[in-house]
Structure formats: C-alpha cells, structure tokens
Amino acid sequence: MKLRWGVRARVMLAAILPMLVLAVVLTVSYTSSRLADFHNELEARGKAVARQLAAASEFPVFSGNHRSLQQLAGGAMAEEDVAGLRIVDRSGRTLASAGILDPLLMPPDGPLAPAPWVERRGATLRIVEPIRPRPLDLDADPTAFTVAAGTQASAPPLGSVVLDFSLDRLYARRTELLWQSASIGLLVLLGSLVLASHLSKGVSRPIRRVADIVLEIGAGEMHRRVEPLGGGSLQRLAEGVNEMARRLADAREDMAREIEQATAELRTRKNEAERANLAKSRFLAAASHDLRQPMHALGLFIAELQQYQLPQPTRGLVRQIAASADAMEKLLDSLLDISRLDAGVLRPTLRVFALRPMLTRIVAAHEPAAAERGLRLGLRASEVWVRSDPLLLERIVSNLISNALRYTREGGVLLACRRQGDGLVRIEVRDSGTGIPLERQEVIFQEFVQLDNAERSRDKGLGLGLAIVKRLAELLDHRLTLRSAPGRGSVFAIALPRTEPLDAGEAAPEPRPPGDLGGVRIAVVDDDPLVCAGTASLLASWGCEVEAAASSAALFERIANADWRPALVISDLRLQGPLDGLDVVRELRERLAEPTLPAVLITGDTGADMLALTRDSGIPVLHKPVRPARLRALINRQLEYAAGEDDDA
Template identity: 45%
Template sequence: MKRWGIRQRVLLVALAPMLVFGIAASIWVVLHRLSELENTLLERGRATARQVAATADYGVFSGNTEALVMLIEAARREPDISGIMISSRDGDLVVSGGHLSPPAYLPGERPPSLSVFELDHSLMFVEPIARSAVLEEDMFDGLGELATDRRPAGWVLVEVSRQRVDALKRDFIVSSALFAAGAMLVASLFAIRISSTVTRPVREVSRAVRRIGEGDLGVRVSHSGGGSLRVLVEGVNAMAERLMRSRDEMEARIADATRQLRTRTDEAERANHAKSRFLAAASHDLRQPMHALGLFVAELAERLRGSEHRRLIRQIEESVGAMEDLLDALLDMSKLDAGGVTARRSEFALQPMLSRLVDDFNVDAVQRGLRLKLRPTSLWVESDPVLLERIMINLLSNAVRYTQRGSVLVAARRRGDHVDIEVRDSGPGIPAEAHDMIFEEFYQLQNPARARGQGLGLGLAIVKRLTQLLGHDVTIRSRPGEGSVFALRVPVVREPVDAVPDTESEAADEVLTLTVVVIDDDAGSRAGISGLLESWGCEVMCSASLSEARDVIRQHDRSPALILCDFRLAAVASGIDVLDALLAEQTGEVAAALVTGDTDPLVRRLAAARGYPVLHKPVRPARLRALVQQVAQRHRNAVG
C-alpha cells in the first residue's frame, strides 16, 4: 500500500466522505423536518388570526359579543389553539376564549407592533381587524378623503401552544441522534484504519499549496509515494517555480493598473459629487425663486386684469412657464439618468387618473380649437401611479401642442392581460424614419428654429426612460398627414371587491373667501403666495415658524380653513411636524397641504402617509387655485 498511486489512495479516502455526507444529509433532514414543524405551527396561527380578523369586523363595530364568542369557539377547534382574544382598536378587551397568557390581558395597552411574538411555551399572533368597504362608507360618508380614519377597527390575538410540536421535535431529535451516532462510529473506525497511509502525503501537499497561496513561493514538496501522487508533487514544485518567476512582472502590472483605476475612480467620484450638488441646488435653491416669481406674476395678472398691460403680463407668464418647464424637464432627466427615481408599484383604477388629466388639458385644448375626449374605462392596472401619470402628461401635452385642428382622444383598450392606453391625435403625423429619433433628447421634428412655444424636446425622452424603469412598452403608429397614436402597454389586474369609486368635486365660485395660513421661512415665497391668495379673495395669515403660526391664529381667534406649509423649515424637522401640531390644536375640519421644492420621492410618501397633498415648487397658480377651490367647495357643502 505504501507504493500505491494517488488514485488508489483517493478511492480509499472517498469512502469516509461518503459516510460524512450521509451524516450531514441526516442532519439536514432533521433540521428541515424541525423547520417544517415550526413553519406549520406558524402558518396555522397566522391563518387562524387572519380568519378571525376577516370575519370579526362587523361584530366589533356593532358590539355583538355573542357572534364574536361563537367565532372564537369555532376557531379554537383548530389544533394547538389554546386561546383567542378580540380587543378594540385601543387594546381594550372585547371578548376572549380559551386559556391565554397574562401578557394578552394588559388593560389599555395597544397590541405590539409585531404580528408574531413568542411567550414561554406558546406563540402569540396579532392581526388587525380591517374595516370593510361598506362599514367605511357608512361611517365616513361626506367627510372627504383627508378626514378618513385609516386605523384598524380592532385587534385579534391568537395564542398557539407549542407543547405538541415541541414533543414531536424532541422525539425526532433523539431518534436522529442515535442514528447519526451509529453512522459516525462506523465512519471513525474506517478512517482510523486508512489514515496512516493516506493523510500524511495529502496533508503535506495541502500545506505546500496553502503556503504557496499565501505568497511563500520558495516552499517545495518532498517526493513521497509513487504513481499519480509523484506526478502531483512534481507538478506542485514546477508550479511554484513558474509563479516565482512571474510574480515580479505580475505585481508591476497590478500596481500600474491600480494607479489607473484609482485615477479614474477619483474622477468619477468628483463628477458624481458635482452632479449631486447641482441636483440638490436645482431641486431646492433654484425652485425657491422660481416659485416666488411665478406667484408674483400670477398676482400681477390678477391685479391688472383687463388693463392695457395684459399683453405684456401674458408674455411674462409664458416666459416664466417656459423656464419652469425647462427646469422640471432637466431635473427629471438628471434624476432618471442618475438612478434617483424608484418605482413604487401598486394596483389602482385607471379612470380617475385619466379623467383628471383630461380635465387639466381641456382648457388648453379648447383655446386651440381642439376637441379633447376620453373614452371611459373600468380597468384596474398595476404600475406606479405617480410615474404613470407623468408619462401620460407628456403624451397628452405633445398631442395638444402639435395638433392644429381636429381632436385628441384618450382611450384604454384591453389586450389579454395588458391594456394599451392610447393617445390619438389628428395632427401632422410623424414619418417612419423618425419614430425612434423622437425619443431622443432635444429632438423636435417640426421645430428646427427651437421656437419656445413648441416645447423643449425632452417630453418623449422622459417617457422612454420612465417606461424602461417601469417595465412598460410604448409604441407609435403614425404617418405624415394621418395623425399619430401613442400606445402605452400596462399590466391589467382584477378590480378589488372592496373598491370605492372616486367622485369628482364640483367647480367653485370665482371669489374664494377662505382663511388661509401660509408658513414659509423664505420671505419671497410668503409674499408671492399670500399676494396671489389675497387677489382671489382669501384672508391670508403669514408666518415663518410654528410659534408664529400659533400666534397669528390666536390673534384672529378662529380656525383657518386651509394651512399651507413649506416642508423644510429652519426651526423644525419638517413641515409635516408643523401641520400635525397645528391640526391637533384646531377645532372643526381644517385642510392642510405641503409646499416644497424638494423632489425626493420620500417627501411625497411621508406626506401621503399623513394624508397631506403636496405642491412642488415652483407651484403653478392653476394647481394652487384648484386646491383652494376644493377646500372652498367642501366648506360650502358642510354649511349647506
């Protein structure tokens, strides 16, 4: 056996790893089985909690404890369910059944934020009781979207005993351990028998290879054995010789490549930092003066309405609007190219968004002598509603801008599990060779002179990047003289059974007699927005901080109808904190909105979590007026 080659020795050694593999497989089976038992227990507890929570909403709302008791008793027939408790939204006990651990009965305590937590010998599952669509409609009819209470109606606590599962685990572990011990004993006896002839030369080669890998290229393996083992030893020694000769050359190449890579990395980081600083400045600092300028121009137009200066005011408005469009488009392109936009997918109805967009563009279409139509749809889609709306805004804007006469149609056509959202126009059409080029930056087919009224040539480039981000497809069908059809393909989802239809607010009067509080630490922004609101008939109270806002509200001795607050204020963490504090101090229904130059999607998500609309600087006067009209209409309905 001492003269055997490496092949024979490996054949002998292979028997031991087979035993080890068998033991490892047994251990894996044990762990897998234990994990299955634990997962089965968890799934049973979760399913029971969800089932009880799904059917307990009406009983909690109506106080029907008898129905809740019957529900609990039916659920306790499931294995391992030791007790169930139903509490109110504030954690107060409503009804319980079975045996529950003391932590479940803490009075006045809200349920923990975790859906599952462990006790000494059981698991506690917590599930919120969501209000059904019917109850939610009955309870909050007429209060509006901002006043809807989204808290759960109550909580379900289900305690699941671990005793039976723990007993099964112990039995399985003991039997598996006995089997593994026997296998290890047999494998050990066999390994002891052959280790004296196999492990020594293999370990010597392994040590040499490890030292070579650590950089000690002077190590050599002494010749031992014969056959394939001798060939292996000679190959290791030859490898060490070649590595030693080429090490210096390789180190020199690596050092040179490292220097080049470090130089390029530093340049890329500097460029990235410069771009980030520009985006930050453009997103906030540039938007502040643009916001104030737009509001000043709108106020001036209101005050000089009908005068001989109206033509000059209109030209100024067009210039300001062009600057705002250019700033928004450039920032959108920069954020998309830098990967600063993240898609937040959700399921939503398509009709409310399309109706809102058609209403927004209808005035412009009528001024151009066009008919803007929407074909109603009941489809629901899966996408990012904010980014999808941005795509449709660009497509509609191009259709209205470049159509000289005729009509523009928005329609949704189902194609299997997708829907094609189409924007059809009777414009001049686009030749086939330009279908790809129109999605490039600053490319305009019919605007070689770069006329400002014909847009910037960035709308379709933004559409292309947003569709790639969302995974949607955008196609075009067009020929010169026959109009164009832009189609956006979006996945279709089934309409939820508890979906509540949107309702459109009615138009408000010309004069808006509301009391509005404006909170902004920038004097120009305060002056601009307050002057515009006053020109519409509003009573405006301005302040730069939370304390000033409290003072002006206290001096007027009445609650405002609307509070407009900047997101970034010098004295507090955010404008959301200011709105939360002021609304908590007011009586009656008070609307609130954020006005910000920060385009970070996180701001919109934080505001949406509180139910606050967001107006991005520079705020278009039409969007501000639409918000004020909505609040005024809500107040008139409440009074009427």
C-alpha cells in the same frame, strides 16, 4: 483495443519479454538434447545386452540346452532396465523366457527377423536380435574348441532374442529435467523481473516526478521546480519544465501588477466621477433652490397681476412675461423630475381609483392648447378602475398628450382607454402627427433626444418629456409601448392593472363643485415675506379666506385666539426656528384635533434627505417655483380626498 500503458509497464515489458523468450528457447533445446542423449544411450545399452545374449545363446540353442538358456535369460534380467526377454528358436518356439514382454508389441513367435530391429511403443523399447551361428576354426587346436570371432551374416539365424527394455527411467529423467528447466526458467524470470522493475523505476520515477511538479505548477504553486534528473533527455525535460514555470510566474506577476494598476486607476476615476457627480447634484440642488425662490414669487405675482383689469398694451406684456415664466418653470420642473427619478427618492403611492375622471381632467387641461393649434382633442374612455399612483400616472398621460399635440400639425389627438383580456387596462394616446421612424423609436426615450430640434431652440422643449415618462412607467411597473410610422401618426400606450370598483361611497358625487375654492379657509406659513404675501394674495384672488403667517408661532397664536379653523394648511418646508413645515402640519393637526387635516408642503429643496423625509409623511410636496394652476389643482384634490374620507366615516 488500444492498451494505455504507463512508462513503467512498458519498460518492464521491454526488459522481461526477451529474457522470457530466451529462457523458454534455452530450456526447450537443453531438455530435448539431454533427453535425446539419454535415449540413445539407453538404446545402445539395450542393443548391447541383446547382442551379448544372442552370442551367448548360440551354442545352447544349437545344442537344445534349455537349462543353460534359462540361466542366461535369468542372468540378463539382472541388467538394469530389462523388463522381460524370450529366446526363441528358428520356428518361433520359446526356448527360455524371463520377466514380462509387452503383449501389444509384435509377438515374438512370429516369423524370424533376418536382421536386428528395434521397435518402440509407450514405455517399452523392443529389441529383436537374431542368433546366428559362428564359423568354427577346427584347424587351430583339435583339443581346444574355439569359436572364431564374428558371426556368419549369410547363414540363416538359429533363433532370436527378444528383449523388452523399459523406458521408465527415461521418462522419469525427462520429468526431472523438465522440472529442473522450469525452476531455472522461473528463477531467470524472477531475476529479470527484479532487474526490470529496478530499471523501470529508474526511468519512470523522474518522469512521474516531473508530471507531479507540472500539476502543482498548474495548480498555481509557481515556486515549484524539478530537481536535476541525471542527464540526457530527462535533464532537458527538467530544465524545460523549470524554464516554463519561471516564465509563467513572471507572466503572472506582470499580469497581476497590470490588473492592480488598472484597478487602482479605475478606482481613482470612479471616485473622481462620484465626487464630480456629487458636486453636480449639490450644484443642481443649490442652483434650483436659489432659482426656485424668486421664480415662485414671480409666478404668484404674475398670476395675481393677470386678474386685474389692465390697459391693453400692459395686458399683452403681462401675457408674454407669463409665457416666459411658464416656459422657465417647465424647464426647471423637468430637470427636477429627472434628478429626483435618478436619485431614486421618488416612491409611488398606489391607490385604487376610477380612470375616467382623471382622463377627463387631463383632456380638459389640454383643450386650450389643442384649440390654439387647430386640432381636435377627443376622449374615448370606458368605466374602469385601476391600481396606480394617480399623480404619477397623470404626469405620464399629460406628457404624452402634450407631445401628441406638439408634433401634430393637422388632424387630431385621441385619448382612449379600454380593457385588455389579461386583467390590464390600456391607455392610448393616438395622434395623426409626423410619426417616428422605427430606428428612432428607442432613442427618443433617452434624455435630451429630439428628432426635430437641431438648433436646440428652448421653445421646442428640452427633450426630457419621454425620458421622464419612461422612468415613471418603470417606477410604476406599467408597460409602455409605441407604434408609429413616419407620416402616419403615433400611438403611445401604457398598460396598468385593472381592479374591481370600490364601493359606492367612494365613488359618490363630490359635495363641492370641483375647482371652486370660494370661501375655503387656508392657513399659509412662509418665512419669506415676499412669498408669503404672494401666496396669500393668489389664494385670495381665487376666493379663499387666507390666514398668512411668517412663522409657526404666529400661526398658532392666531388660531388659538380666533375662532377660525383652516380647511387646509400650506407651509414652506424649511422654516426659521425650531419647527419645520412638517412639524407645523403635525402640531396644527394636533391642536385642531383633526389628524387628517389636508396639507400641502412647498419647498425649494431638492436634497434626497428632505425628499425622503416628506415622502414618509404622506403629505404632498410642491417644488418651487409652484405654478398657480398646479397649486390650485393640488388644493382641490386634497380637499376632495378629505371630503371622501369624511363621507366614509
């Protein structure tokens, strides 16, 4: 395992370890040399005592003077450290003894030692000293009995002195010495610990300080700096850290300045873009409003004109004028749809309804176009009920059918609907047309994308149809899919939630043949006399009984005076005077005590405020220029709903 030591611990270890080793070595060598000295000294003293005793015992042993020997033994016991002694003769017999001899050492009554010897066991040092006769100098003085110095080494010993010397003092000394050395060692250790700690602090404190400052700088306190750390590497470290912090702070300031500049620039650009977008929306709204008014009147007049018996050349001309006006209306419609969908002001009104009647109507509406192109247009629809916004769904399917017809040269187009397993209904538009390559199947849903109109001929549309379809499908939360291959036709499909059929009352056959407006009473309010007259004469040409008024007041007056109740009211949304179209409808419903009186609002306004206002009212709005066919379809539908509600009631 690798130890993870800090600077301080390392410095401490480096300082203490040699001291510790030195202390141990010194203590051991000092103690052992002192003990050896003491031991030698003790042994020398023991030997000296034994030698003296042996010398003094020579004559009493020789003369057999036991008492004197015993006295000598007793006297020797007074010597320090003597534990016991015995004087034995040549045959090993004890002549005198004192103290206690160690019984475990070689017995003193064994064979006589020819030379002095020393043996040690435990705390006892045994010294055996032979007693040797000394030569007599008989010549010197016959009266003085002097003994010559020295012993006769060659003469056999007379006996020996066995002396047990106690080493207890030596051991006591050793313990004392050990304690002393241990204390000194401990003191040295403590001293070196204090010193090392002091030293390590000197090294680790500045490093820790630098580390703390680096952490603070890392946490964003760019103004922090390391104060001078003395000198050498530590000072270089401090300077390096300070320099790094300065550069970091500079870099951060630069970056912040750049971000601020970029943000300001972006904000300006965004504001500019928003202003431009707003200006564009305003321009679009204003332009479409101004365009719608004359287009609307034009449409109405053309429709009326077509109902007269005209000479052949004029008929052709009127047809061409109608076609041109129709194309222009379609373009205006598409632009308006896109801008309304983008502005998010269109809200779906979900209802439960039977799908087949709607699909039948769509097919019927496209039959003329199919016939014109020599294509078959078929319908295969099962009896299913769905939940969706019928108007918006109809726009989706119509768009897909007109595309299918437009991009198919031969063969046909089939509109089909069938149940899916997961509670959904799938509406499919199949064609045998040109098909769409896989890599283009996504882009065709973008605005103004057309695969086959490089010259951007307006006769071939704008490239907005599928963009509108996609936005509508998203708005309704219906999944839109496409399967296609070049030369093998296309299948556009939309999946929507299936529901249980409503009760029979709701599905009852309509009392009035659909599309027949003969005798239907309609009130029209429009302050533009041209539009008012145009609408009135168009409605009249469909067989309606029309009451047209240029203001709300005029309409209320006529209703009050005559015994005439409208079945439906059509009003321009923006009227001169205090009331707008919505107010007129509400007031009329109140005066006639008919809160569900069918109504249609017509407007050239595309402003979000106006759209939001009408959306909440639940009254359908047609945008100018209103195509006669669309107006007729809407009148029919409103009357159908009203009839349905009456039946329910």
